[in-house]
Amino acid sequence: MSKNEPLLQYLSTRRSTPALQLTEPGPSRAEIESMLTLASRVPDHGKLAPWRFIVLRGEQRKTLGSALLEIALKKTPELSPEQQEVERTRFTRAPLVIAVVSRAAPHVKIPEWEQVLSAGAVCLNLFMAANAHGFAANWLSEWISYDENAKALLGIAAEEQVAGLVYIGSTTFPSTDRPRPELSDIVTWIGEE
Structure with a gap:
């Protein structure tokens, strides 16, 4: 199998762009x-699609x-x-914000853990798809991801x-x-070379 050099190059330089640096x-x-x-x-074991999207754009932000x-x-x-302005403009830092919502359930x-991992994979695929279309991106969580009132505001159910x-x-x-981790710090080899 031949190498896909453009994909290898992309993966070797992939990085997030701070949300405040994202513009029209x-x-x-x-x-x-x-x-x-x-x-x-x-990957989606069981074909459950245990995630969904909320697209935030335009004046509604x-x-x-x-x-x-x-x-x-x-x-x-x-x-x-200043902190109030940060909250007021949280969704207008970039032209588009997409919430990836995990619907993992027993x-x-x-x-359930595999369903959660699938939602994480969706986030990374979305990030890379944005890059593939020529856009910069940032994957964040922020306090609103964990606040029940903020989640309800976005139409996210309590169990999501x-x-x-x-x-x-x-x-x-x-x-x-x-800085990226050294492989020697994060890899355990089992077996022959």
Whole structure:
């Protein structure tokens, strides 16, 4: 089997772009649908599709940001004006935010853990699909992923979990990398070389 050099190059340089560095233009509706199609091509034991997507774009993100600020202020009334602005603009940092929602649940044959891992794979596939379409991305969780009121605001049921919020847009910032682990620190070899 021959090597796929472009894919190897991509994987060797893949990195996240901070959400605050993501700008317009964002993807079109057709590009978003393509990304979602590619994102859902993951290992899925039992073909359960134990995940779903919530696509956040346009002016509605500002309305959601104001509602998130209200939730944040109820929890922490002493938020500074700067912190309030962070909450108000949380979903407008990038032209597009896609929530990947895990619907993992007990199943007679498929372990719940495998369903959770499948949702994580969706997040990474979505990230890579955004890159493949020429966009930068960042996979985040943030406090709203764990707050029941914030989840309800997004239409996420109590038994569902946010696997990730994938921020997608364009960027003009230079790509920089972070330190990566040494293989000797993370790999155990069992067997012959």
